[in-house]
Amino acid sequence: MRILITGGAGFIGSHLAESCLEKGDEVYIIDDLSTGDIKNVRFLQDNPNYRDRLFIHINTILNHDLMLELTGICDQVYHLAAAVGVQTILEKPLESIITNIQGTEKVLEMCNKFKKRVLIASTSEVYGKHTHAPLVETDNIIYGPSSKFRWSYAASKLMDEFTALAYHRKNGLEVIITRLFNTVGPRQTGAYGMVIPRFVAQALRNEPITVYGDGSQTRTFTYVKDVVDALTKLMASNASIGEVFNIGGVEEISILDLANKIIAMTASTSRIQLIPYDEAFGKDFEDMQRRVPSTEKLAQVIGSAPDKSLDFILNQVVDFIKNQ
Ligand SMILES: NC(=O)c1ccc[n+]([C@@H]2O[C@H](COP(=O)([O-])OP(=O)(O)OC[C@H]3O[C@@H](n4cnc5c(N)ncnc54)[C@H](O)[C@@H]3O)[C@@H](O)[C@H]2O)c1
Numbered sequence: 001m002r003i004l005i006t007g008g009a010g011f012i013g014s015h016l017a018e019s020c021l022e023k024g025d026e027v028y029i030i031d032d033l034s035t036g037d038i039k040n041v042r043f044l045q046d047n048p049n050y051r052d053r054l055f056i057h058i059n060t061i062l063n064h065d066l067m068l069e070l071t072g073i074c075d076q077v078y079h080l081a082a083a084v085g086v087q088t089i090l091e092k093p094l095e096s097i098i099t100n101i102q103g104t105e106k107v108l109e110m111c112n113k114f115k116k117r118v119l120i121a122s123t124s125e126v127y128g129k130h131t132h133a134p135l136v137e138t139d140n141i142i143y144g145p146s147s148k149f150r151w152s153y154a155a156s157k158l159m160d161e162f163t164a165l166a167y168h169r170k171n172g173l174e175v176i177i178t179r180l181f182n183t184v185g186p187r188q189t190g191a192y193g194m195v196i197p198r199f200v201a202q203a204l205r206n207e208p209i210t211v212y213g214d215g216s217q218t219r220t221f222t223y224v225k226d227v228v229d230a231l232t233k234l235m236a237s238n239a240s241i242g243e244v245f246n247i248g249g250v251e252e253i254s255i256l257d258l259a260n261k262i263i264a265m266t267a268s269t270s271r272i273q274l275i276p277y278d279e280a281f282g283k284d285f286e287d288m289q290r291r292v293p294s295t296e297k298l299a300q301v302i303g304s305a306p307d308k309s310l311d312f313i314l315n316q317v318v319d320f321i322k323n324q
Contacts, residue, residue, distance in 0.1 A: 181248025
């Protein structure tokens with residue numbers, strides 16, 4: 001099978017590429033390295049078993065001619081390229097909206113032209129400001145006003161979902177939509193605001209652990225290889241076509257408790273420093289208080305759901321950052 005992965009030099013994309021290569025697929029990556037890193041896939045290029053089956057294009061998904069060529073060659077497309085991370089969205093709001101909306105529209109246009117099955121990586125952020133749990137795919141969606149730019153990420157990803165579903169309904173395009181909850185593991189960078197690699201790096205350096213807000217906001221965390229497993233199983237299933245799926249872990253923890261857990265695990269002398277949201281992100285910032293998925297629908301279709309414990313995930317990240 002020939003697989004195109006947009007954003008394949010990113011954190012999740014590189015794990016997906018590795019998994020596809022292990023299965024014997026030919027893998028094509030397009031990535032502009034805006035938040036990705038060539039180091040994430042260089043070891044795959046250096047592997048003699050994979051070298052002849054891995055093709056990396058450092059370019060943007062907005063490049064019409066290249067996308068035409070790559071989509072034409074491949075059998076299936078995983079669309080992971082996006083402007084990612086709260087910091088990226090707030091610092092580059094316009095570029096982020098263009099990448100997420102025009103970029104996805106380009107991917108879908110090409111997949112429709114060649115009738116290639118496509119999986120879209122959306123996000124738990126699309127649920128917005130809910131505080132109930134668990135979040136179900138059919139839940140209503142609540143956002144803050146457009147003056148609060150944080151919501152532009154959620155709104156752009158929601159628009160991607162609508163566009164994909166419209167191609168499915170109008171043209172029969174085989175689309176699968178996945179709402180990823182906080183995904184964690186080796187190769188994730190803390191540089192764009194991702195909480196676990198940031199906290200672990202601070203703890204290992206015995207620096208203050210910077211918790212935004214009062215730390216009472218809760219999250220669940222999913223191990224990246226569990227996410228990749230779910231993505232590939234959904235791609236292989238006809239029952240997933242035209243459907244939306246949560247992919248996430250179910251162990252809920254407050255960010256303050258997470259910081260304390262990481263301090264204990266790493267035997268760090270770090271203290272916790274609370275930073276008000278407006279100091280960290282400017283006055284127009286709003287956070288999501290709670291985000292816990294229902295993975296019932298996912299389990300019904302693929303027969304399993306992410307199940308790695310938070311302790312397991314944290315140990316993987318600590319080992320990775322220590323060895324960097
Ligand atoms: N990591 C998470 O917790 C999480 C949660 C929800 C959703 N997601 C989604 O999963 C996908 C992958 O995220 P990730 O965590 O691996 O982040 P990442 O930043 O590591 O990966 C995104 C990749 O897309 C690339 N990219 C960005 N704009 C591009 C463009 N115009 N052309 C080509 N490449 C471009 C980046 O360089 C990067 O390699 C994203 O769509 C993201 O929205 C991730």
